[in-house]
Amino acid sequence: MTTLEFSYSLNKLTKSLKPFALKLTRDVDDANDLLQDTMVKAFTNKDKFTDGTNLKAWLYTIMKNTFITNYQRMVRRGTFVDTSDNLHFLNSGAVIIENDAYGDFAMNDITRAIANLESVYKDPFMMHFRGFKYHEIADKLQIPIGTVKNRIHIARKLLKDQLSIYQTRN
Structure with missing residues (x-):
């Protein structure tokens, strides 16, 4: 498949991928970003696509894996690891203990x-x-x-x- 044919096929499948992106992200803007990331990854890795296989299934797999990777990255970014010697940050006043x-x-x-x-x-x-x-x-x-x-x-x-x-x- 030539680059032009591949690009045309990607463009045709964009509309069918959008509902899946919305289902994953539950947000229109995030779905559009996920769709764009999927298309960029698919186009940059077009040499890994085998002619005669299901392009739509390949794109769904890329989208799902991209979503999972982004989600894991977001969770890791929100996780705080206290590396101080005396656990100063864990023992700071950010934690509130109530005594009734x-x-x-x-x-x-x-x-x-x-x-x-x-x-x-x-x-x-x-x-x-x-x-x-x-x-x-x-x-x-x-x-x-x-x-x-x-x-x-x-x-x-x-x-x-x-x-x-x-x-x-x-």
């Missing part, structure tokens, strides 16, 4: 905030928190179900206001 102190402070604040609620709001709220249904709370406290819902809503609002320091910002 924050959770303990939060739990203490939540418990205190609930304890500070008036019993009118605290009792229905705690019953609901423990799994009672609205109608069960209403029967137990002998108040209308609408009042139960209202008091639980008010308790939540009061707790939310008192514990606003723990509100996460998006």
Whole structure:
């Protein structure tokens, strides 16, 4: 096969290779780069292609191997090996160890905030928190179900206001 015929065959198969590149990379720009790398490798190694064999399968193999090589290179680039004598980089402050102190402070604040609620709001709220249904709370406290819902809503609002320091910002 002459260089011109080989180039023409590569050009014809480009459209059928693009979906495979997209499947591998899951990104349009990366797929285009992979396709271009595949075509460059195929053209530079055209002397290794045997006439009469399946050119499309050869190109798919080149593309798959190129993708794997690029992926492995990317993983190696992201891996850090600490070669210092005393492992200084591994023992640096980049690693965060949590000791649950924050959770303990939060739990203490939540418990205190609930304890500070008036019993009118605290009792229905705690019953609901423990799994009672609205109608069960209403029967137990002998108040209308609408009042139960209202008091639980008010308790939540009061707790939310008192514990606003723990509100996460998006």
